Amino acid sequence: MLIKIFNKIRPNTDVASSNDIVSDYGLDxxxxxxxxxxIEDxxxxxLNLTNISINDFKTFESIERFIELNSKAKQ
Known part of the structure; x- marks a missing residue:
């Protein structure tokens, strides 16, 4: 699912193999x-964005960890 999200932002890219999505694809x-x-939708x-860091979006693993630690079901 995360790959689909990134492909909407940067179509035709191979983000799955990236070690630094932000730098490799120039995300701002x-x-x-x-x-x-x-992701929220x-x-x-x-997502609780209080302690968000750009490092939370470097790899799919770091994004998944951020989601696990900072999410709650919408009310």
């Missing part, structure tokens, strides 16, 4: 906000 803060919104969750 607006891209990150768009990704967050798509796709998984029907709300």
């Amino acid at each position: 803060s607006f891209d990150i906000l768009e990704i967050i919104a798509m 796709m998984y029907n969750i709300q």
Whole structure:
């Protein structure tokens, strides 16, 4: 599912093999906000963004960890 989100932001890219998605694909803060919104909609969750860091979006593993630690079901 995360790959689908990234393909909407950066079509025709191979983000799955990236070790630094942000640097490799030139994601900026607006891209990150768009990704967050798509994740929240796709998984029907709300993310706590209090302690968000760009490092949370470097790899799919770091994104998944961020979601696990900072999400709650939408009310």
